[in-house]
Amino acid sequence: MFSRQSLLLWWGITVTIAYLITQYIGNTMEHGHAAVLWTWGVAMAIPTVMTLLLGKEANTLIWVWVLITVAATLENVWVHATESKGLMPFSYHALWFVFGAIGFGYTAAVVDGAKRKQLYAIAAALHVIGAVIVFIDKDLMKGYEYIVLAVIQGVPMLLDLPLRKQHDHAAA
Template sequence: MFSRQSLLLWWGLTVTIAYLITQYIGNTMEHGHSAVLWTWGVAMAIPTLMTLLMGKDTNALIWVWVLITAAATLENVWVHATQSKALMPFSYHALWWVFGAVGFGYTAAAVEGADRKRMYAIVAALHVVGAIIMLIDKELMKGYEYIVLALIQGVPMLLDVPLRKRQHAAATA
């Protein structure tokens, strides 16, 4: 029904757009947590549903992303529902950097091709740095945090497709 490449493109597009919308909501609404949660729920439903529809044509890597995305989103919903003020800075900021570090670290280990492995390892390292910054002081990136996340979470998935094509072309040449 869907190819892995089209699925990866949808993951990259929805993540990039959802982070940019999150940045907009954060800059324009004083209490936009519900709007952000709805944005992410709808955005992540698209590639998650596509993954479910692909069934056996997916791989373990895609399921890792589905599971960690669902876990992080459910954690955010729980924190919002319980109004846990102590957890909000971690949940709405540092968690998404940690999430990226874990997901992209696993991706770097799982993908084939030196260029793809290198790209995902660099992205995982950038997420570790971002997580440390967020844990030290979430205000350090205020005003552009989610733009950075859009660039280092969504864009690598979009770049993976041409890297994979180049790798395939080199292997068949």
């Protein structure tokens, strides 16, 4: 079928592409929330379904990412459906930095290998910085916010693959 490593590759690719599409929609559509939600629904369905298909081979770390991704996406859908204007700045901006900080912080704590731990700890710290910036002024990163998220969320997952091989080779 496929491996956890290929699942990680799919997470990295789908997250990166979804953030870049989100940035494009944000720059070209005045009211693109529904288009963004559909983009993320489709993009995250890929690794979520792959996780379900992995079954018992999916470890706790994978399930943590699935659960927080689904929770954050459902929160966005709820805010959109209820038109909660007061929550929109948090939901559509800060939440995705907070989400990344939690996910990458947990990942840094549980993965093997010093370089992998360092990669994910740096990603978590960058997400905390992004969350603080967006909490202070959501428009401060306007025009490139989702490009930043594509880099600090997608790239660490893509870099993990060679670091994992390097760690596994050194341990053997």
